[in-house]
Amino acid sequence: xxxxxxxxxxxxxxxxxxxxxxxxxGHALAISGGGSxxxxxxxxxxxxxxxxxxxxxxxxxxxxxxxxxxxxxxxLADVEALVAAEDQMLAFDPFDHGPIFGEVGGRATIGGVVAxxxxxxxxxxxxxxxxxxxxxxAVSGAGEALLAGARVVKNVTxxxxxxxGAGSWGRLFAMxxxxxxxxxxxxxxxxxxxxxxxxxxxxxxxxxxxxxxxxVVAAAHISAQLRGGAALTAVQVCGFGPAVEAKAAxxxxxxxxxxxVMALEESEAIGLWDDLRTLAPLNSGQPLWRVxxxxxxGAAVVSxxxxxxxxxxxxxxxxLVWLTFDGDPDLVRAAAARAxxxxxxxxxxxxxxxxxxxxxxxxxxxxxxxxRVRRAFDPxxxxxxxxxxxxx
Amino acid sequence: MSLVMPExxxxxxxxxxxxxxxxxxxxxxxxxIDDPDALRAYESDGLTAYRQPPMVAVLxxxxxxxxxILRWCxxxxxxxxxxxxxxxxxxxxxxxxxxxxxxxxxxNRMLDIDYADRLAVVQPGVTNLAVTRAVEDRGFYxxxxxxxxxxxxxxxxxxxxxxxxxxxxxxxTTNNVLGVEIVLMDGEIIRLGGRQLDSxxxxxxxxxxxxxxxxGIVTEVTVRILPKPEGARALLIGxxxxxxGGQCVADVIAAGIIPAxxxxxxxxxxxxxxxxxxxxxxxxxxxxxxxxxDGVTAECDHLTGEVxxxxxxxxxxxxxxxxxxxxxxxxxAGRKAAFPxxxxxxPDYYCMDGTIPRRRLPEVLERMRExxxxxxxxxxxxxxxxxxxxxxxxxxxxxxxxxxxxAEAFGADILRLCVAVGGVLTGEHGVGVEKRDLMPEMFSxxxxxxxxxxxxxxxxxxxxxxxxxxPMLHRCAELGRMHVHRGAxxxxxxxxx
Numbered sequence: 001x002x003x004x005x006x007x008x009x010x011x012x013x014x015x016x017x018x019x020x021x022x023x024x025x026g027h028a029l030a031i032s033g034g035g036s037x038x039x040x041x042x043x044x045x046x047x048x049x050x051x052x053x054x055x056x057x058x059x060x061x062x063x064x065x066x067x068x069x070x071x072x073x074x075x076l077a078d079v080e081a082l083v084a085a086e087d088q089m090l091a092f093d094p095f096d097h098g099p100i101f102g103e104v105g106g107r108a109t110i111g112g113v114v115a116x117x118x119x120x121x122x123x124x125x126x127x128x129x130x131x132x133x134x135x136x137x138a139v140s141g142a143g144e145a146l147l148a149g150a151r152v153v154k155n156v157t158x159x160x161x162x163x164x165g166a167g168s169w170g171r172l173f174a175m176x177x178x179x180x181x182x183x184x185x186x187x188x189x190x191x192x193x194x195x196x197x198x199x200x201x202x203x204x205x206x207x208x209x210x211x212x213x214x215x216v217v218a219a220a221h222i223s224a225q226l227r228g229g230a231a232l233t234a235v236q237v238c239g240f241g242p243a244v245e246a247k248a249a250x251x252x253x254x255x256x257x258x259x260x261v262m263a264l265e266e267s268e269a270i271g272l273w274d275d276l277r278t279l280a281p282l283n284s285g286q287p288l289w290r291v292x293x294x295x296x297x298g299a300a301v302v303s304x305x306x307x308x309x310x311x312x313x314x315x316x317x318x319x320l321v322w323l324t325f326d327g328d329p330d331l332v333r334a335a336a337a338r339a340x341x342x343x344x345x346x347x348x349x350x351x352x353x354x355x356x357x358x359x360x361x362x363x364x365x366x367x368x369x370x371x372r373v374r375r376a377f378d379p380x381x382x383x384x385x386x387x388x389x390x391x392x
Numbered sequence: 393m394s395l396v397m398p399e400x401x402x403x404x405x406x407x408x409x410x411x412x413x414x415x416x417x418x419x420x421x422x423x424x425i426d427d428p429d430a431l432r433a434y435e436s437d438g439l440t441a442y443r444q445p446p447m448v449a450v451l452x453x454x455x456x457x458x459x460x461i462l463r464w465c466x467x468x469x470x471x472x473x474x475x476x477x478x479x480x481x482x483x484x485x486x487x488x489x490x491x492x493x494x495x496x497x498x499x500n501r502m503l504d505i506d507y508a509d510r511l512a513v514v515q516p517g518v519t520n521l522a523v524t525r526a527v528e529d530r531g532f533y534x535x536x537x538x539x540x541x542x543x544x545x546x547x548x549x550x551x552x553x554x555x556x557x558x559x560x561x562x563x564x565t566t567n568n569v570l571g572v573e574i575v576l577m578d579g580e581i582i583r584l585g586g587r588q589l590d591s592x593x594x595x596x597x598x599x600x601x602x603x604x605x606x607x608g609i610v611t612e613v614t615v616r617i618l619p620k621p622e623g624a625r626a627l628l629i630g631x632x633x634x635x636x637g638g639q640c641v642a643d644v645i646a647a648g649i650i651p652a653x654x655x656x657x658x659x660x661x662x663x664x665x666x667x668x669x670x671x672x673x674x675x676x677x678x679x680x681x682x683x684x685x686d687g688v689t690a691e692c693d694h695l696t697g698e699v700x701x702x703x704x705x706x707x708x709x710x711x712x713x714x715x716x717x718x719x720x721x722x723x724x725a726g727r728k729a730a731f732p733x734x735x736x737x738x739p740d741y742y743c744m745d746g747t748i749p750r751r752r753l754p755e756v757l758e759r760m761r762e763x764x765x766x767x768x769x770x771x772x773x774x775x776x777x778x779x780x781x782x783x784x785x786x787x788x789x790x791x792x793x794x795x796x797x798x799a800e801a802f803g804a805d806i807l808r809l810c811v812a813v814g815g816v817l818t819g820e821h822g823v824g825v826e827k828r829d830l831m832p833e834m835f836s837x838x839x840x841x842x843x844x845x846x847x848x849x850x851x852x853x854x855x856x857x858x859x860x861x862x863p864m865l866h867r868c869a870e871l872g873r874m875h876v877h878r879g880a881x882x883x884x885x886x887x888x889x
Contacts, residue, residue, distance in 0.1 A: 064642045065749050065780075087648060123589060130595050131567045140842065147839050152747045153560070154779040154819040156553045156602050157827075157834055158861065159843050160566065163598020171594075184648030207508050213531075213622040215687060240648075243691030250622075250688065294587040296508040319589050341588040359592040365582040369849065370594050376845035 006049040012137075012145055015174055018050060019143035019382055028385040031170035033073060033109030036098040037116055041358040043350055044385035052111055055176045063088055066153055067134065069179045072111025079110050083182050091132040091181040093122035099278035100288065100347055111175050117167025118290075121218035121236075121276045124210070124316040130166040132181040138165065138173035141378025151179045164373070169388065172377040186238035189217075191269035192251040193234040194259035197221065199299040199306075199314075202233040205258035206317040207295065209235040214250040218273070219317040223302075226281040226311055234264065234272055276315055279322055284311065286324035287348035289332050293341030295319040304335040329356045336360070357389045395442055395825055397859040400490035404470050408447055411470060411492065415450045418460045423498075425449040434475065434493050438540075439483040439826055441742075441796060446473065446487035453498045455573060455581060455611040462609065463579025465492055471855050472577070474605040476516065476548030479540040481743060482824025484552060484604045484860060491858075494609060496547050502526050503612065509587055511570055513614045516547025520554075523615060532617040535562035538820070539728055546613050553602030555820035557653040557727075560778035561686075562618070564820070566601040573612035574600060577851040587614060599846065604822050605857040607850040624652060624686035625696050626720045629703045630677030630710035634658055634773070637679035638753045640706040641777045644683065644699055651699070652686040654778035655727050661734065661772040661785070665726035668733035673726050674710040681777065682723055730774045731785065738770065738787035742799045746810030747819035750780040759809055760784060767802040769795070781819035782810070808833050823861045831863050844868075 007029075009015045022029050030047040032038070055073040063086040070079055076096055083089055095118045096108045119128035135149025148161035165175055194205060202221035209216050217236050224231040235255070237247035248263065255261045264272065275281055282288060291301055298318030302310065305325060310332075312323035325332055329345065329352070336343035342360035345353065362370060374383075374390070384390050404411070408426075415424045425431060431445040452458045465472050471491035478485050487493050499515035502522070506512070507530055512523055520541040523534040537556035538544055544554065549565045550572065562568070571585030584597040591597065600607055631637040637656050644651065657665065657680045666673040673680060681703070685695040696713055703711055714720035726733070734741050748756055757773070764771040770787035784806055788799040807817050807827060811834050817827045831840060840862060847854070848868035 062749070062751065064646050065751060066645065067749075117590065117595065127563065127567055128590060130590075130598055131563065144838050144842065146842055147835065150747075150816045150834075152749060152780055152815050152819075154555065154564070154747045154776070154781045155816040156555075156564070156820055156822055157816045157818050158823065158831065158840075159599050159846055160553065160602045161599070161843065161846070163566070163595045163601075164846075166598075167590075167593075167595045183650060184645070187648070207510075210510060211507060211532075211619055213619050213688060215619075215621070239687070239691060240694055242694045243688055246688040246690035292588045292590055294506075294509045294511075296506075316589060340586060342592045344592065362593050363582070365580050366584070366593065366596070369576070369582065369596065372849035373594055373596065373846060376849045377842065 006051055008051045008054060010054045012139060012176060015139040015176070016143045016145070019139060019141060022048065022382045023143070023380045029382050030385045030387065031115070031174050031383070033112030034075060034098070034107045036096065036101065036103060036108040037112060039101050040097070040346060041387035042353055042389065044387045047385035050174060052109065052174060052176070055111070058082060059177060060151065063182070066182055067151055067179060068182050069151055069177060070110055072175045072178050073109050075106060076108045076110055076113055077106030084185065087185050088182045089185045091183045092127055092129050093120040094129070095120040096277070099280070105278065110178060114166050114178055115168055115170055115175065121220060121273060121315050124219065124319065125217040128166070130163050133162040133166045133178060134181055135162060135179040136165050136175045137177040138175040140173040141380065141382040146173055149179065153181055171374055171383045171388065171390065186240070188241050188244040189236060189238040189269070190244050190248045191234050191236045191264040191272065192248060192255060193232055193262045193264050194255060195230055195232055195262070197231055197233045197259060199223070199302050201258065202231070202314065203296060203299045203318040205233050205255055206235065208254045208258065209251055210317050212250055212254045214247040214254070220276050221314040221318070222275065222281055223312055226313060232272065236269070236273065281313060282311060282322055282324045284324050286326045287329070287352060288346045289323050289325060289343050290346050291321040291323065291332065291336045291341060291343045293319060293321065293336060293339040297339035297341065301335045301339050304338070305331060333360060359388065361389070397488060400488070401469065401471070404490045405447070411468070412448050414464055415448060415461065415492065418464065419450050419452050419457050423451045423453070425451070434478070434487055434495065437475070437478040437480040437483060437485040439481055439486070439824065442483050442486050442825060444487050444489055446493035447490055449493040449495055451495045451498050455575065458494065458575045458609055458611055459579045459581050461492070461494060462575055462577055466578045466853065466855060469853065469855070471858055473857050474551070474609045476545035476551065477519070477543050479544040479548065480552060480822060480824060481745070482818065482822040482826040484822050484824040486825050488859060496545065496609070499547070499611065506587070507532070510617050511587055511614055512617050513612065514546050516550065516610050516613055517545050520544050520546060520549055523617070527617050528620065531620050533620045534615055535568055535618055536565050546615065547610050550601050550610050550613055551603065551605045552822045557655060557776065560654065560776070561650050561652050566598060568616050569597070569601055569613060570616060571614040572597060572600060572610045574608040574610050576608045577853065577856045585614065604824060604861050606847055606861060607856070621686040623689045623692045624684055624720060625692045626682055626684040626714045626723045627696055627699055627703070628673070628710070628712045628723045629681040629683065629708045630674040631679040631681065632677065632707060632709055634679040634757055635754050636707050637681045638750065638777070640681060640703050640708070642750060643702045643706060645778070647698060647702060649695055649698060651683050651778060653682065653684040654776070655682045656680065656775040656777040657727060657730060658773040660770065661730050661774050664733040664737045664772060665730050668736055669725050669729050671722045671726045677709055682727055684720070727774070734772045734785045734787070739789040739791065742786040742788065742803055744782065744784045744786065744803050744806050745818045745821040746807050746815055747779065747781045748810050748813050748815035752813040752815070753780070756782070756809060756813060760806060763802055763805050767798050769799055769802055776819070779819070780815065804830060825860055828861060829863050831861070
């Protein structure tokens, strides 16, 4: 009998059954939350979709403990609304891929956001999902229920399996329940900006801000080509009112050497940081790349690719280069490697994704170790859908 | 001591002189230590209740030497115990009678400091404090600050995922490490992470940090450095009960304030500390809270006012704000000396390290008082109050027959209590040998087997730091992982038992 094309487990027992059936039937399982990242990686036509949306709901939330336990299938919008009602926020800045693929934001599940291990603009100061996933429950590819980490903010008991869960992209286990750190939401934010800098000047300005005592939470630069000729370099600070004024004053001082410093109006600042979240400036339909490099090398990446027609912006003070590029994908990977980083193909036509892996292939020693780690949780390759080139 | 360590390999013990010769071929000169008196220097770490000199110690200087040592030991089936400065409080560096101890002290160079990318590349034997010392003249520092920071090494910090008094705001080691070079037990040298944020692929860097020397030996570490905050001020607040101090902590966080540090001491710890360092701690209070606020000056001023108001609302009986840097340091001096101070009022003490959800603090304190009476042993309490990490210090006298055993039984009961209220066995000191046998309190057999599966992916012969973290290490082949891929075994017709 041919396997069903989608499964909707409603319990841990269902999940264990699904894993067992997959092992027996020899079919792979593609874990899915809100589907916002379905356009990443190769198509996996033979895989059975494992829909995790039944694992929803708030399991435990005590704001004063700074800990939230939530079903992995809960939508990001619901999680954010819950903590916002207590004047809190997730300790990491969740990145929602929906808008990149032309969908409404907020429908990604928290499990998917964590499994992708990708964070937004505040990553440079706040850390990523890996830094704030305190614990989880899951069912491994071996069909075993698994408890990792704990529900307290400080814990070093046993291996730090939550680090593996964040960024696992559904290749190790199906997470059903997540415990995440939450933090108070700063009441005030302010953005300072300089117009007209080129890539290298922007990197220097952002480095000066990051190295100052202003406690910068985010630093980004949108290139001139994406803003009708007027590049914008922006730096954000936050905190209680009196502190934000003092931090902004420090920025005024350290940025003055780099250009005329503007205080962005709140609506303009919100629009700018929204652009970094949705990547609206790069919504051209061209293949979209995410390049991680040491911040000082961001300019080198774009100077290599700009002449070939790339459009780009910087986040993370230059450590994250988002670019759209229709040319030879090898040029992107080579530019990232020369800069000491790596490049991920986030959006592109299926034919391109078939040819070009989503992530930089690891070096042989690391690749072998990664495979052994995957085998430790998924001995039969239940999660090897071929999406990430891991089908043997 | 009732610690059961893995059965020594008799064949390895018999080959000691051959092993020493082989190591000398890899590390020439003084780098191989086999003299029994000299080996005593390595017989224990900060958990001094357990002592065992290693079979031989080797002090490599290069990554290639580490790789050659591990490759040779792997091929010969010889166990290896890595060691940094030996300040572990959980016995993570406790030698084994049949193991080679690999001391990383000679990896003591700062390799690169990059202010543009705000990172430092250091060898693992560099001390924690030395990183800050190297970058402070440019206004930077390395955030994790375990209290042993003068002596403990970055390599040891990576192994233990060390914290410190500022980790509520700035994170543990794992949140401040960008990359490592690591040698696996088979001698393979790999790099995980780098100078950028986040790597492609699984976050193996994240599992290496905190793996207590069971997955590999780290030979280079890239850490983030941060601009030193413009200012820091501390409040010293006395309360008539530990409970009111605990409520103050909860109210500070509920007000949206995350202090740089928030430490609490109980009456016994306060008195011991004041007798030791004489910094003017109030002696008529049951709990003392130190709250440190850092950041821009305006923020420090604003938040110290907010915290003071919250403290008064919770019935604080004394409240002092540090007027200058000297007074701030003085406030901390007593807290930082709390362990040795307690060591002056009791012949021996045993430091615990559980974390609990903060809301359960009153009942945990009450139960600890009962246990203290039941075991007939005194207890001083020092807490990282902001994150619920408790350091109860059990007072005992090792010269009184049976007291060490009673202290250990008392400690185990405290840790069981931490787990029972939803907490964990260790917040920052590591499992090591100390809490190894309590792991089943927190994890099921299946959970532990899955963690060991990860160990097997890195070290299939289980040669690296055996006897640590896991109560019973299954041989990797016994974990039931017959690696059946898509239902096809490599030799489907062979009988399997």
